[in-house]
Amino acid sequence: MMKKTLCILLFFLFTFLPLSAKLIKVLAIGNSFSQDAIEQYLYELARAQGDSLVIGNAYIGGCSIDRHYNNLLKDSALYDYRKIVDGIRSEKRKVTLKSIIRDEQWDVISLQQASQLSGVSTSFNNLQRLKNLVQSYTTNLHVEFVWHMTWAYAQDFQSKRFEPYDYNQRQMYSAIVSTMLGVLPTIGNPRIIPSGTTIQLVRHRLGDILCRDGMHLSYTLGRYTAACTWCEFLTGKIVDGNPYYPDTITEEEAQICQEEAHEAVFMQERGRFAVF
Numbered sequence: 285m286m287k288k289t290l291c292i293l294l295f296f297l298f299t300f301l302p303l304s305a306k307l308i309k310v311l312a313i314g315n316s317f318s319q320d321a322i323e324q325y326l327y328e329l330a331r332a333q334g335d336s337l338v339i340g341n342a343y344i345g346g347c348s349i350d351r352h353y354n355n356l357l358k359d360s361a362l363y364d365y366r367k368i369v370d371g372i373r374s375e376k377r378k379v380t381l382k383s384i385i386r387d388e389q390w391d392v393i394s395l396q397q398a399s400q401l402s403g404v405s406t407s408f409n410n411l412q413r414l415k416n417l418v419q420s421y422t423t424n425l426h427v428e429f430v431w432h433m434t435w436a437y438a439q440d441f442q443s444k445r446f447e448p449y450d451y452n453q454r455q456m457y458s459a460i461v462s463t464m465l466g467v468l469p470t471i472g473n474p475r476i477i478p479s480g481t482t483i484q485l486v487r488h489r490l491g492d493i494l495c496r497d498g499m500h501l502s503y504t505l506g507r508y509t510a511a512c513t514w515c516e517f518l519t520g521k522i523v524d525g526n527p528y529y530p531d532t533i534t535e536e537e538a539q540i541c542q543e544e545a546h547e548a549v550f551m552q553e554r555g556r557f558a559v560f
Contacts, residue, residue: 304334308518310392311340313381313418315347317399317434319366320501321479325511325530327368332528335519339368342384348398349407353414356381356421382421389424392518394477396432399499400445402480403459408467415471430517431474433464435483435510441498453492454560457484461557475517478548481558482513485544488560490537504532505541512545522546 308330312318318341330337343364344351355362365376365384385393395415401407415429436456437446449456460480468474483494483501486509494506501507508530516523524546529538551557 304521306335306519307338308335308392309338309340309388309390310394310518311342311384311388311390312394312396312432313342313352313414314394314396314432315343315398316345316500318394318396318432319343320507321432321477321510322514323366323368323373325508325528326514327371328528329511329515329523329526330519331371332526333515333519333521333523335521336370337368337518338388340384340388340390341366342381346398348401349395349414350410351398352381352395353410353417356414356417381418385418385421386423390422390427391424392428392430393418393422394430394432395474396434399434399437400448402434403456403463404448405463405466408463411467412471429471429474431464431468431476433460433476433478433480435480435494435501436460438495438498439492441495443498445499457560476552477514477517478552478557479510479513481548481552482509482541482545484560485548485558486541489540489544504530505537508533508538509541509545512541513548516545516549 312322322339323341327337327339343366344362359380359382361378361380363379363381363384365379367374395411397407436453439453446456449459457480464476468476483506487494494502494509496502496506501510512523515526524542526542529535548558
């Protein structure tokens with residue numbers, strides 16, 4: 285009788301457990317914008333839908349493509365390595381990018397540009413060299429390189445960083461899209477994580493309230509919006525309807541973030557970006 289009961293329990297266990305659960309190891313070679321996007325809420329969103337992530341962030345504030353490339357070329361120990369495993373965050377300081385790349389068999393590695401240069405095509409000259417050099421140190425032959433699309437600044441931001449875009453949010457967003465479409469084909473057209481598009485879509489519905497200082501995302505609503513985008517992109521599962529959201533935002537706000545993240549990923553997969 286006990287054996288029969290055990291067999292029935294095992295049958296139901298394997299029948300109803302999600303067979304599509306994923307373990308994905310993702311590394312961002314970035315800066316404070318990757319910190320905003322992946323270091324909070326992303327793990328929890330994936331876990332809520334049955335997936336697990338190992339998340340790494342090779343962090344230097346404001347780091348550009350050129351600086352990442354030169355750091356890797358010289359093997360400079362300048363990075364803060366933030367890592368999330370089983371939902372637990374750890375950090376190592378003053379480490380090399382090479383050691384971070386070799387730390388895991390990463391499934392996905394994202395590249396991005398410093399925010400103020402994200403719509404300036406001439407600042408991408410070392411992108412192919414950076415990708416090639418990173419690839420030479422990877423331990424997963426099937427790693428996928430992707431591009432993290434960053435967001436335009438808040439319209440009332442007064443920093444000189446905003447000057448190349450005439451202090452105009454829509455102009456900056458358009459420049460980011462145009463630059464990506466012009467530059468990314470030269471490195472094999474990597475898939476794009478459209479955080480910048482999601483931010484614009486949510487701004488359209490909730491107002492220009494997603495940045496805490498004009499450039500970095502607000503600690504809850506803004507960061508949650510970016511995390512929703514990464515979650516759907518990485519797992520391939522529609523984030524709209526995910527039960528997880530922090531108690532610092534409302535259920536209605538979470539729903540809007542999820543809806544627009546799905547819309548941004550959906551459009552990007554079809555080669556389209558929202559026009560404002």
